[in-house]
Amino acid sequence: MxxxxxxxxxxxxxxxxxxxxxxxxxxxxxxxxxxxxxxxxxxxxxxxxxxxxxxxxxxxxxxxxxxxxxxxxxxxxxxxKLKKAIYELGPTGFPFERFIAAIFKNSGYEVEVGKILQGKCVTHEVDVIAEKDQKSLLIECKFHGTEGKKTDVKIPLYIDSRFRDIQNLKSGKLYDEGWVATNTVFTEDAVMYAKCCGLNLLSWNLPKGNSLKDRIDHTGLYPITVSVLLSAREKQFLLSRDVVLCKELINDKFYLDHLGVSEKRQKKILIEMKELCKGIQL
Structure with missing residues (x-):
């Protein structure tokens, strides 16, 4: 640095x-x-x-x-600790998929997670489908649990081929855009390939001004892993129950009761969550 x-x-x-x-x-x-x-x-x-x-x-x-x-x-x-907190959504990639779906849902999209679609050649499980104003997006998520690891050109190559296979099923629905979302950054080759073939990229630093970190800061959609008051065990319990966002915990503090968190700690945790979520609809 x-x-x-x-x-x-x-x-x-x-x-x-x-x-x-x-x-x-x-x-x-x-x-x-x-x-x-x-x-x-x-x-x-x-x-x-x-x-x-x-x-x-x-x-x-x-x-x-x-x-x-x-x-x-x-x-x-x-x-x-936001960047580090995104890595803590692991070890599986599913919480990250739900997190990306929530980002698009907050922008007015109807979202589905983990839907099976038929392609011309094979079937595909698509991480996130987002639809708004008769525009439909297929979003594949690439989660890295290791900090510093970049998403290389193999990922957009693979995602582009899947997107094309789905589009080539003439009897199926046509989708407007293919996306790749990652919690890290893309290599230069990955960015060049995506630009050439028309794939949209969402990463920690792309697109400029509307990257993953920008969207989180603008929307207040922080993952529960940013909390400095919850323990690592408590965070993993919540993620295992599909509680990914701070606002989800605010809306259902039952999970804190289930974890045996004292009333005093609950109050501090919920104050922290509400401050982080200021400006969004709970």
Whole structure:
């Protein structure tokens, strides 16, 4: 992530294996996006820079900033960990599929998850079908449980062939667009191929201005895994019961009762969830 503390440039090991130069602006930007004020941002960046060493990992930088922010504001810490929280939707990809369906549903689409469609050659289980204003989308989801792993060209190649097989069934319904959604980023080849063949991509950073992180920030549709108040065991229990979104837990706190969460903790958790969900219809 060239910062020069004491005129020294520090190199950072990214999760992808790449090496980059540490840029404090990146830490500032992520803290600002989480809602932190200038004073908090300056103090956290200063603390992080004070502990830099050449070869530090982005994970160490993140963990340090996260711990400091959590001490100051747990709600902002929840927003700050959004990217990590998406990875925590695993280990299976099904919660991520439901999450993507919820993103499109919030934009006015009627959605179906895991529907079987007949193609010209074989049948296909489509992760998400979204329909609005006589426009229908086929959305395939590629979930990675390992941070730093990119979605390469093989995925849009495979999805494009499935989309074409479904479209080639002349007696079947024609779909307007094929989509690939991932919780990571696409390689350059994947982006080039998708652009060439007409596939739409949704990833952590694409499309610009309407990426996955942008859509979550704009809609307040945060996954329950962002919570800094729920334990890992509690999150996995909720995901196993198909409770993926914070707003779903607000609407049915029965699950917290079932988990044996005390009234005091329930109150704190629900306040956190409602703050995260501000501005959306519960």
């Amino acid at each position: 060239s910062s020069k503390s004491n005129n020294k440039t520090f190199h950072v090991h990214k999760k992808s294996g790449e090496i980059a130069v540490f840029l404090p602006e990146k830490v500032r930007e992520s803290l600002k996006r989480a809602g932190a004020d200038s004073e908090t941002i300056n103090s956290i960046v200063a603390a992080v820079e004070n502990e830099l060493y050449d070869g530090i990992s982005t994970k160490e930088i993140y963990n340090r900033a996260f711990r400091l922010l959590k001490k100051k504001n747990t709600l902002q810490a929840s927003r700050y």
